[in-house]
Amino acid sequence: xxxxxxxxxxxxxxxxxxxxxxxxxxxxxxxxxxxxxxxxxxxxxxxxxxxxxxxxxxxxxxxxxxxxxxxxxxxxxxxxxxxxxxxxxxxxxxxxxxxxxxxxxxxxxxxxxxxxxxxxxxxxxxxxxxxxxxxxxxxxxxxxxxxxxxxxxxxxxxxxxxxxxxxxxxxxxxxxxxxxxxxxxxxxxxxxxxxxxxxxxxxxxxxxxxxxxxxxxxxxxxxxxxxxxxxxxxxxxxxxxxxxxxxxxxxxxxxxxxxxxxxxxxxxxxxxxxxxxxxxxxxxxxxxxxxxxxxxxxxxxxxxxxxxxxxxxxxxxxxxxxxxxxxxxxxxxxxxxxxxxxxxxxxxxxxxx
Numbered sequence: 001x002x003x004x005x006x007x008x009x010x011x012x013x014x015x016x017x018x019x020x021x022x023x024x025x026x027x028x029x030x031x032x033x034x035x036x037x038x039x040x041x042x043x044x045x046x047x048x049x050x051x052x053x054x055x056x057x058x059x060x061x062x063x064x065x066x067x068x069x070x071x072x073x074x075x076x077x078x079x080x081x082x083x084x085x086x087x088x089x090x091x092x093x094x095x096x097x098x099x100x101x102x103x104x105x106x107x108x109x110x111x112x113x114x115x116x117x118x119x120x121x122x123x124x125x126x127x128x129x130x131x132x133x134x135x136x137x138x139x140x141x142x143x144x145x146x147x148x149x150x151x152x153x154x155x156x157x158x159x160x161x162x163x164x165x166x167x168x169x170x171x172x173x174x175x176x177x178x179x180x181x182x183x184x185x186x187x188x189x190x191x192x193x194x195x196x197x198x199x200x201x202x203x204x205x206x207x208x209x210x211x212x213x214x215x216x217x218x219x220x221x222x223x224x225x226x227x228x229x230x231x232x233x234x235x236x237x238x239x240x241x242x243x244x245x246x247x248x249x250x251x252x253x254x255x256x257x258x259x260x261x262x263x264x265x266x267x268x269x270x271x272x273x274x275x276x277x278x279x280x281x282x283x284x285x286x287x288x289x290x291x292x293x294x295x296x297x298x299x300x301x302x303x304x305x306x307x308x309x310x311x312x313x314x315x316x317x318x319x320x321x322x323x324x325x326x327x328x329x330x331x332x333x334x335x336x337x338x339x340x341x342x343x344x345x346x347x348x349x350x351x352x353x
Contacts, residue, residue, distance in 0.1 A: 008289030011238060012335060015291065016350070022248035023347040026067055034065045044209035045097035046070070047090075049138065050109045051077030051121055052241075052257030053162075057250040058107070061165040063216030067346070071247060074259035075268040077110060077121060078134060081141040086261035094146060094153055103206050104153045106142055108135040111160040119162060132159070150201050156210075164224050167217050171198035178214075185218045238285045240272045242315045243295040245341030245348065260296075260315060266322045273327040280330065289333045292319055295348065297341040308340045309351060 006014070025031060047070040048058050059066050070093060072079070072086075081087050090106075097104050110131035113119030124131040139155040146153035159168035159177075166181035178198050183190065191214050195207055202210075239255035242265075249255045256272035258265070280287040294316035298308035316338045324331040338351045 005286065008238075008286065008291070008333075008335060012291055012337070015239065015293075016337075016348070019248045019348040023345055026346040031065070031067075035067055038065050038068060042209040042212065043102050044105055044206045045093075045102045046105045046107065046209075046213075047072060047093060048107045048109060048158075049074075049077070049079050050107075050160075051075075051111055052255075052259075053077075053111060053121070054249060054251045054254055055162045055165075056109065056111055056160050057165075058109075058160075058213075060250070061160070061167070061217055061220050062213035063220060064213060066247075072259065072261075073246070073257050074261055075256060075272060076124065077131065079108075079138055079261065081138070081145055083261050083263055085263075086259075087145070089261070091145070098152060103151075103203060104146075105206055105210060106153060106155050107158045108138045108142070108155060109158045109160050110135050111162055113162050115163045132157070151203060154199075154202055154206055156199070164221050165217070166221050167214070169195075169198060169214075172200065180214060180217050181221055183218060185215075185222050188215050188218055191215065191218075235275065235279055236284045237272075237275060237279060239291045239293060240269070240276065240319065241293050241295070242269065242319050243312060245295040245297045245339075245343075245346075246293075247346065248348070255293075258319075260311075265318065266326070269319050269322045270326040273323045273330065277327050277330045280333075287333070289335050290330065292316065292323070292334050292336045293339065294319065294337075295339045295341055297343045299343045305340060312338045312340055312351065 046068070049072045050056050052073045052075050059069050072090070079086060081090065094104050110128065111121055112128040112131070120126040120128060121131050124134070135157045139157055142153065142155035157170035159170070161168065161181060164181055166179065168180070169178040171177065176198060178194050191211060195210065195214065199207070236253045237256050241249065241255050241257040243260050246255070246257050249257070256275060258268045258272055262268065276290045279285045294312045296308040296311040296315070298305040316336055320334065320336060323334060339348050340351065341348050
């Protein structure tokens, strides 16, 4: 998967074709009506703050129609609401939903593997305790910004066990969890009571809107167990993505996604470039080149799109400079592409050099 071994020009062509297929699927009448029908029945807005790891695909793991769960992805899954850009983007998202009369469920996630710690989160050096602690801090920050009452914005800590794609919900009190890998689809009738006991202050409508995700996850886990899937653990990333708008790249070991959120962007870019260099050196990917893809989304034509174009070009130039300075051994093999993403259609539009 992901054309990791073909010549770099073929891999780049494959990537943009894949992005085009994703946008075409998203924009079909059937998909559009399915999203509208789902939102009418389940009005709570759901966003997930998560690691860039392609294995963590919450819509697939919960059976939720694509395009309804808003992702915020970053290398290592590290977030700090003190970062100016992250704070602005998240606040804009929350206030837009609130103005439309929706409550907002913010899922702060960490991930790990039960079968092998080395399949856990490399961003936290495979230390699940450290990853959980980071989500607890993030939860406190969300409460500081949006309130302790949880009536409008609810921060929920969720573990994601990547061997079986199982969600682990964390409750109000330390140590209280609901691990969906321990429940069978036959017992799904127990979920409403278990969720209410775990999160007693969750608004009733929000709980009702979270339940379909939990039920969907139960069936997804059962399907994985039935199929006994192969766990692909080898790093073969050949793409560095910088910015936002990479929903089409939910695949393991393909891309390193750096969100534009941290004020110290050079550090995660340098880290991603070093991973690419080690992949080449170890022969896991061809050494004929890698792709730097910078993208910024826009919602309106005119100045909003023009600003997205400017942001994407800045990110591309900034990353190229960082890679040239920090990992010069691969800088000459970089293919750079810059794009903007039409948020309404999810269409990735390449910009001319």
